Amino acid sequence: MIEIKGISKQFQNETEIDYRDMTFESGRSYMLLGASGCGKSTLLNMIAGILSPTKGSITIDGRDMSAATQKERDRFRIERIGYIFQDFKLINDMTVADNIGILRLEGVDISGMDEMLKHLAIYEKKNARVKHLSGGQKQRVAIARALVKRPDIILADEPTGNLNFAIGEQVMRELCEVSRGKTLIAVTHDDRLAKYFDVIIDMNEMTSGMRDTVSEQGGV
Ligand SMILES: Nc1ncnc2c1ncn2[C@@H]1O[C@H](COP(=O)(O)OP(=O)(O)OP(=O)(O)O)[C@@H](O)[C@H]1O
Numbered sequence: 732m733i734e735i736k737g738i739s740k741q742f743q744n745e746t747e748i749d750y751r752d753m754t755f756e757s758g759r760s761y762m763l764l765g766a767s768g769c770g771k772s773t774l775l776n777m778i779a780g781i782l783s784p785t786k787g788s789i790t791i792d793g794r795d796m797s798a799a800t801q802k803e804r805d806r807f808r809i810e811r812i813g814y815i816f817q818d819f820k821l822i823n824d825m826t827v828a829d830n831i832g833i834l835r836l837e838g839v840d841i842s843g844m845d846e847m848l849k850h851l852a853i854y855e856k857k858n859a860r861v862k863h864l865s866g867g868q869k870q871r872v873a874i875a876r877a878l879v880k881r882p883d884i885i886l887a888d889e890p891t892g893n894l895n896f897a898i899g900e901q902v903m904r905e906l907c908e909v910s911r912g913k914t915l916i917a918v919t920h921d922d923r924l925a926k927y928f929d930v931i932i933d934m935n936e937m938t939s940g941m942r943d944t945v946s947e948q949g950g951v
Pocket residue numbers: 742743744746748765766767768769770771772773774817
């Protein structure tokens with residue numbers, strides 16, 4: 732379970748974002764909606780331990796991550812969190828296999844790579860350089876790289892943002908399929924994808940003072 736309590740983030744340029752309290756239960760899927768700039772990526776970065784909140788606490792399975800050292804947070808992220816970044820963070824000149832293989836440097840077991848690539852229908856591109864892939868194919872590689880270590884927490888930042896609706900829906904369906912039983916927090920602007928998630932959290936409504944709008948769906 733991930734508990735967000737009383738957090739705010741202030742950047743050096745004085746931008747300050749206040750977050751309402753949120754709880755993400757283990758094994759459930761959450762869709763995070765909100766206007767551009769409202770702080771969705773910043774929230775995922777704080778959950779991942781890449782950024783620290785200025786105030787408040789983030790607790791994961793009872794462990795206060797804000798009290799941990801950066802080294803402990805990095806280790807936790809490597810072991811437990813799969814992060815699909817908004818801009819992929821793939822290395823364009825390297826092949827798909829090498830982009831995933833590089834995780835071995837962090838001690839990640841990548842023995843599930845082929846299976847994951849097959850699951851995401853990208854296996855035939857395993858030895859292609861990333862720069863020769865389409866947007867949807869890169870997105871699948873980013874998902875495969877995040878999930879190959881079988882993390883129990885998956886953070887996905889606009890995993891369908893660069894795709895047309897049909898392909899985006901297919902990728903989202905695949906992401907939800909491979910994330911089943913894990914905690915999935917996915918940012919998306921497209922509310923047509925809401926049906927794939929257990930809970931919808933609208934950060935626009937939260938910041939404008941409508942506090943009880945976290946909606947529960949009955950599951951997919
Ligand atoms: N490293 C940074 N330094 C200064 N300000 C930042 C930094 N990162 C984000 N911000 C600011 O914090 C706010 C939230 O940014 P964030 O990237 O979290 O928004 P977002 O909700 O993910 O937006 P989008 O939907 O466009 O991706 C913005 O006003 C942004 O300018």
